Amino acid sequence: xxxxxxxxxxxxxxxxxxxxxxxxxxxxxxxxxxxxxxxxxxxxxxxxxxxxxxxxxxxxxxxxxxxxxxxxxxxxxxxxxxxxxxxxxxxxxxxxxxxxxxxxxxxxxxxxxxxxxxxxxxxxxxxxxxxxxxxxxxxxxxxxxxxxxxxxxxxxxxxxxxxxxxxxxxxxxxxxxxxxxxxxxxxxxxxxxxxxxxxxxxxxxxxxxxxxxxxxxxxxxxxxxxxxxxxxx
Amino acid sequence: xxxxxxxxxxxxxxxxxxxxxxxxxxxxxxxxxxxxxxxxxxxxxxxxxxxxxxxxxxxxxxxxxxxxxxxxxxxxxxxxxxxxxxxxxxxxxxxxxxxxxxxxxxxxxxxxxxxxxxxxxxxxxxxxxxxxxxxxxxxxxxxxxxxxxxxxxxxxxxxxxxxxxxxxxxxxxxxxxxxxxxxxxxxxxxxxxxxxxxxxxxxxxxxxxxxxxxxxxxxxxxxxxxxxxxxxxxxxxxxxxxxxxxxxxxxxxxxxxxxxxxxxxxxxxxxxxxxxxxxxxxxxxxxxxxxxxxxxxxxxxxxxxxxxxxxxxxxxxxxxxxxxxxxxxxxxxxxxxxxxxxxxxxxxxxxxxxxxxxxxxxxxxxxxxxxxxxxxxxxxxxxxxxxxxxxxxxxxxxxxxxxxxxxxxxxxxxxxxxxxxxxxxxxxxxxxxxxxxxxxxxxxxxxxxxxxxxxxxxxxxxxxxxxxxxxxxxxxxxxxxxxxxxxxxxxxxxxxxxxxxxxxxxxxxxxxxxxxxxxxxxxxxxxxxxxxxxxxxxxxxxxxxxxxxxxxxxxxxxxxxxxxxxxxxxxxxxxxxxxxxxxxxxxxxxxxxxxxxxxxxxxxxxxxxxxxxxxxxxxx
Numbered sequence: 001x002x003x004x005x006x007x008x009x010x011x012x013x014x015x016x017x018x019x020x021x022x023x024x025x026x027x028x029x030x031x032x033x034x035x036x037x038x039x040x041x042x043x044x045x046x047x048x049x050x051x052x053x054x055x056x057x058x059x060x061x062x063x064x065x066x067x068x069x070x071x072x073x074x075x076x077x078x079x080x081x082x083x084x085x086x087x088x089x090x091x092x093x094x095x096x097x098x099x100x101x102x103x104x105x106x107x108x109x110x111x112x113x114x115x116x117x118x119x120x121x122x123x124x125x126x127x128x129x130x131x132x133x134x135x136x137x138x139x140x141x142x143x144x145x146x147x148x149x150x151x152x153x154x155x156x157x158x159x160x161x162x163x164x165x166x167x168x169x170x171x172x173x174x175x176x177x178x179x180x181x182x183x184x185x186x187x188x189x190x191x192x193x194x195x196x197x198x199x200x201x202x203x204x205x206x207x208x209x210x211x212x213x214x215x216x217x218x219x220x221x222x223x224x225x226x227x228x229x230x231x232x233x
Numbered sequence: 234x235x236x237x238x239x240x241x242x243x244x245x246x247x248x249x250x251x252x253x254x255x256x257x258x259x260x261x262x263x264x265x266x267x268x269x270x271x272x273x274x275x276x277x278x279x280x281x282x283x284x285x286x287x288x289x290x291x292x293x294x295x296x297x298x299x300x301x302x303x304x305x306x307x308x309x310x311x312x313x314x315x316x317x318x319x320x321x322x323x324x325x326x327x328x329x330x331x332x333x334x335x336x337x338x339x340x341x342x343x344x345x346x347x348x349x350x351x352x353x354x355x356x357x358x359x360x361x362x363x364x365x366x367x368x369x370x371x372x373x374x375x376x377x378x379x380x381x382x383x384x385x386x387x388x389x390x391x392x393x394x395x396x397x398x399x400x401x402x403x404x405x406x407x408x409x410x411x412x413x414x415x416x417x418x419x420x421x422x423x424x425x426x427x428x429x430x431x432x433x434x435x436x437x438x439x440x441x442x443x444x445x446x447x448x449x450x451x452x453x454x455x456x457x458x459x460x461x462x463x464x465x466x467x468x469x470x471x472x473x474x475x476x477x478x479x480x481x482x483x484x485x486x487x488x489x490x491x492x493x494x495x496x497x498x499x500x501x502x503x504x505x506x507x508x509x510x511x512x513x514x515x516x517x518x519x520x521x522x523x524x525x526x527x528x529x530x531x532x533x534x535x536x537x538x539x540x541x542x543x544x545x546x547x548x549x550x551x552x553x554x555x556x557x558x559x560x561x562x563x564x565x566x567x568x569x570x571x572x573x574x575x576x577x578x579x580x581x582x583x584x585x586x587x588x589x590x591x592x593x594x595x596x597x598x599x600x601x602x603x604x605x606x607x608x609x610x611x612x613x614x615x616x617x618x619x620x621x622x623x624x625x626x627x628x629x630x631x632x633x634x635x636x637x638x639x640x641x642x643x644x645x646x647x648x649x650x651x652x653x654x655x656x657x658x659x660x661x662x663x664x665x666x667x668x669x670x671x672x673x674x675x676x677x678x679x680x681x682x683x684x685x686x687x688x689x690x691x692x693x694x695x696x697x698x699x700x701x702x703x704x705x706x707x708x709x710x711x712x713x714x715x716x717x718x719x720x721x722x723x724x725x726x727x728x729x730x731x732x733x734x735x736x737x738x739x740x741x742x743x744x745x746x747x748x749x750x751x752x753x754x755x756x757x758x759x760x761x762x763x764x765x766x767x768x769x770x771x772x773x774x775x776x777x778x779x780x781x782x783x784x785x786x787x788x789x790x791x792x793x794x795x796x797x798x799x800x801x802x803x804x805x806x807x808x809x810x811x812x813x814x815x816x817x818x819x820x821x822x823x824x825x826x827x828x829x830x831x832x833x834x835x836x837x838x839x840x841x842x843x844x845x846x847x848x849x850x851x852x853x
Contacts, residue, residue: 069423071420071421088408088416089412095409146420150420
């Protein structure tokens with residue numbers, strides 16, 4: 001569904017991604033693992049189109065999206081949940097969802113706020129509150145819900161467990177599993193290996209913007225040297 | 234003053250507040266979404282007035298044709314706004330504020346000449362609005378019916394825009410985009426059309442504001458800059474991006490003008506700016522504004538400044554040698570032009586020190602140029618005609634002015650700082666313009682000539698070269714001194730700079746004063762080179778000249794201001810003899826911003842790096 005082919009990218013002259021290649025298959029949850037500064041968030045931003053690709057190719061559903069502006073990639077059915085949450089602080093929960101609303105892209109029925117409030121019950125009672133009045137966990141849920149309003153076929157989840165209370169992290173894992181069961185494809189970046197084990201089918205370990213390991217989660221667990229070198233576990 | 238008179242004055246204030254609100258709300262809306270400080274907004278207002286005037290004259294008299302003309306004028310201005318956005322502004326959304334501002338000022342120049350060419354230069358007086366040409370007696374005071382209609386129009390537009398922003402999907406997207414543009418794009422919204430539609434609405438509101446003034450005021454080619462200064466004040470007091478804030482601020486300023494005119498008829502604008510300064514000190518983001526969430530400094534990563542290399546120093550020596558040789562090579566006319574260029578090189582260098590090095594973008598640097606110039610002129614006139622004393626006192630006056638205004642300005646950052654510096658310059662301008670007994674007002678001060686020994690053109694040239702050229706060198710030294718490092722650190726990250734124990738505010742204040750000092754030196758010399766001084770030296774266009782010079786030379790190179798001043802003065806000297814020189818200059822500015830955003834010196838420097846002739850940024 002998503003393919004990165006020898007992608008180089010970065011900020012200005014600083015090159016962060018170095019010949020990065022990875023594949024995400026339809027219906028799978030793929031974890032992108034690595035330390036702080038390994039290039040996880042940069043990968044996410046480059047895929048959605050917030051950062052330009054210097055060289056290499058990105059294809060999504062068979063379409064070359066390497067040079068697409070961000071909104072066009074999103075309209076093709078890619079959702080992006082940034083690591084720093086970025087809810088619209090002055091907009092209410094309802095309005096935040098409205099900004100995310102896009103027409104459905106396939107035969108599946110589109111997401112409605114009512115369904116999303118079922119998935120994230122906490123948001124229901126806060127629907128008239130502004131984004132900045134929500135707790136960290138609620139903001140994280142809102143960003144995911146907001147992205148789902150766009151009826152994406154692939155979601156980029158940048159560090160979904162970061163800075164959340166353990167109870168909320170479990171809730172987040174449940175949500176991701178539910179989404180996966182509904183047929184959603186997900187690429188998530190994580191530093192929390194435990195969380196990745198809960199939800200992911202496959203893993204890529206990256207360091208300095210290049211892939212150092214790829215395979216299933218079980219394979220990763222059988223390679224302590226990879227875990228030790230690149231994840232410091 | 235009877236109660237009835239006071240009430241009538243109150244209503245007059247409200248009716249002028251309405252038009253001001255229309256213009257300011259459009260400006261605020263556009264800034265909120267695009268982050269562009271649009272100088273051309275005043276031109277849209279002026280265009281609206283001209284279009285409405287001619288449509289009203291052309292159509293038969295009647296209520297329907299009148300209001301039809303007003304609405305048509307607003308819509309046409311909206312379309313012009315869209316064209317400007319699509320053709321020019323869309324290309325510079327990611328450019329630094331300075332570039333955007335200068336580009337919109339280029340649009341102001343082009344629009345002035347376009348309106349002059351289309352509609353002629355003479356003042357026009359519109360007829361009264363049909364159906365509303367009578368007066369109503371309230372407390373025995375006659376109130377024009379049209380004023381009452383305008384008083385109603387303000388809230389109607391306020392409510393309409395508010396509903397549009399808060400109750401429609403379009404409005405939700407616009408509000409989301411004011412908070413986080415990239416996130417809106419990542420959710421699949423095409424910002425391009427969003428920005429264009431906001432520009433349409435904002436420009437149409439400015440056009441409407443101009444159109445409804447036709448029955449009240451004379452229509453002339455000065456409307457653009459006079460309204461834009463007031464609209465800036467309103468937007469800043471209300472809070473950038475807040476429509477309700479703009480309304481409150483428009484009423485405040487409208488009333489201030491209505492009553493201020495009874496107490497101090499000449500300087501109501503000073504009053505308005507004083508109110509703005511007070512509001513910004515108490516609430517740095519305006520009455521209803523919010524802290525700016527987006528940091529702009531990170532848009533362009535700046536390379537560290539380096540001391541000039543050996544070849545760089547050799548080039549510098551060559552330039553100095555060439556400057557010393559000028560009187561032997563050029564005729565009198567050439568010497569005068571060279572004197573001018575050196576003066577403006579110091580002016581531009583001082584502005585560059587403030588902006589490029591310290592990150593404080595000033596829209597009103599002419600204030601300190603003019604302060605130096607006027608102080609010198611006054612000393613010369615009243616203290617026995619001594620040029621030497623005048624050259625000493627002028628810069629001191631500029632420093633004092635910079636210390637006073639700077640105390641307010643350095644507490645703010647970004648656009649708010651820029652607006653307050655503009656306000657400071659407008660205060661100086663209105664004092665020089667209005668205080669005729671002392672400054673000569675519009676007639677200026679004449680006969681300020683150099684002392685006997687410095688009267689020949691070559692000698693005066695060398696005097697200028699020593700004082701202004703020396704000033705440029707000292708500024709360079711300061712830039713490379715620890716003080717300069719602190720200011721650059723503060724420019725790139727105020728938090729980090731303060732966390733290592735530096736009192737940044739004090740350094741910025743001092744930096745502001747240094748910039749003021751050197752602008753003042755340039756101003757003092759300037760008076761004696763011209764023999765006269767006029768309020769124009771403190772006006773907005775002079776401040777913009779400085780910005781254009783810095784921009785021409787490139788913000789990020791130390792050689793920039795010198796190159797910029799030279800190119801600008803030569804260009805001005807050449808094209809000011811042509812018809813439509815404003816349009817030509819404006820076009821050049823716009824093209825430059827769009828095509829070569831690093832400026833001329835920056836452009837060649839990038840070339841040099843590309844060909845391996847230079848490493849990083851060297852301060853040639």
